[in-house]
Amino acid sequence: MEKQPRLLASQLLLKNSLFEVSLNRVLLTWKEIATKKKRVSGGIHHPFKVGFCFPKFLRRDKGESGTSHGVSVSEILAVRELDVDSETKDDGRWQKMPQKSTEAYPYAFTVSYVERAWQHRWRCSDVTFHCLEGALCQQWVQTIREQLTALTSRPKHLLVYINPYGGKQQGERIYEQKVAPLFTLASISTHVIVTEHANHARDHLRTEAELKKYDGVVCVGGDGMFSEMVHGLVSRTQRDNGVDQNSPEEKLVPCTLRIGIIPAGSTDCICYATVGINDPVTSALHIIVGDAQPMDVCSVHHNNTFLRYSVSLLGYGFYGDVLADSERKRWMGPARYDFSGFKTFLTHHYYEGTVSFLPATDILGTPRDKTRCRAGYHQPLFLLPEYKGGWRVIRGKFLAINAASMSCACPRSPKGLSPAAHLADGTTDLILVRKCSRFNFLRHLLRHTSKYDQFDMNFVEVHRVRRFRFTPRYCQSDSELDLRENGKRLFSQICRDHPACSCSPAYSSWNCDGEILPHAAIEVGCVTTPYNLLCKYTVHSESI
Ligand SMILES: Nc1ncnc2c1ncn2[C@@H]1O[C@H](COP(=O)(O)OP(=O)(O)OP(=O)(O)O)[C@@H](O)[C@H]1O
Ligand SMILES: CCCCCCCCCCCCC/C=C/[C@@H](O)[C@H](CO)NC(=O)CCCCC
């Protein structure tokens, strides 16, 4: 790596020890100086407490001359001068520094930075350096601030939507207690809207929000709230640019704003599958440092009419039925999925139809790979020049048809529906689970929670595709669609034209990122944006 010129280097005091502290454009490092004479001001032997204390798995080395640490400038959150007098007063609470040593080093500044903790968690850590002179202290603060200002990918103004109703209904508390203090620390200004009804955020983004004022939008909620953000922003951008969303072939104009998620939902699969954990503090820190992650987006059409976008799961059969049943049990919170999941498993409905798909032959990698793709280390696109292969058609009876555009990992299934799915390769993994015994289906489901391969079963197949269509065996009439849209679950003219009737309805619903689609027959196209599309904190799209 190219050696960076030093911007500053000084001997500063940290927790009674002298450190050589150095800053260049990339790194802030501090290394303990000579062990024999390192104690200052008479040596302090009593223990003292430090403010934030998180495991330092990374970044700490113990060499001959003592510990050394390094923090990437891109992960420094803030720097501030410290009022040493007030810091060292014993007011009965913990103290940052013992008083004696700071008498000789009366000026101090604190650097807050990202510390990587366990299982993909990020935490905010503080380190306080004491200086001999005020001018030196100010020089450090100013130089670090200049470096932070030069980081152009960081947001300064954010529009935040909180869903007070998602997950365990803790959105507002999570934001106020865990996220807002971090945004303040990082000098990010926010305009916060607590939503009052479903689609409030979507419609506000689509029509009213003064988007020019912001560097990004953030939702506090689950996958449904993220979906509202996507629909609001993408629709507005298309409308402003005269793009017809109803045409499956039309290219979408990418939006310029990024979307961040603070997880406060029931599944939080979009957050979990990209960041690796559904932790509000971790997501807030990713947002602050300006991380971005491109994502695939599927657009879903029915008879040349745009229905919705999907970024995680499009599921017909099992996951459609779980969702339809669980929506009536929202009062149960996230546990509704366990209840409805078990109930749906017992009903064991299968659905007949035809799946046609366009395999993605121009990429490397398959859904059976052992690799995992998450934000920050997703595989780059390996596009091969020739687009080979045509549509394939599969008819049958299916317990589930799932299209996973990302792994769909979530706390219920840490490896997800399609563990090797890529976040940004322009494909979706189409998983077909054919009719089988309850016992076998249970084995398949349980494998989502273990290390065993859920695709290694003779009734399951998985294809990496660019487009697909599904047509149910029995045509859905307009009146059936109307009934469904009016919220009545249709047991679909059971028996009529249904020779193998065993009370299995003719149609399921599509579960589109946690929202129900009334149409069974759909056509889907998946695309990656060469731009950043969405997520944890990201930008956006192009299409199909
Ligand atoms: N103020 C509100 N009142 C009622 N519903 C709302 C409100 N704000 C948003 N919604 C709707 O609540 C639904 C669920 O929200 P969200 O996705 O945040 O939580 P969830 O469904 O519990 O979590 P997940 O999607 O991760 O399973 C979404 O469809 C969203 O449109
Ligand atoms: C009987 C034993 C069952 C054990 C099965 C474990 C398998 C879990 C796989 C979980 C896949 C989640 C896919 C994510 C879908 C989200 O877009 C959507 C909106 O948040 N959530 C659901 O539909 C909620 C879906 C919840 C399904 C249970």
Ligand SMILES: [Ca+2]
């Ligand atoms: Ca993908």
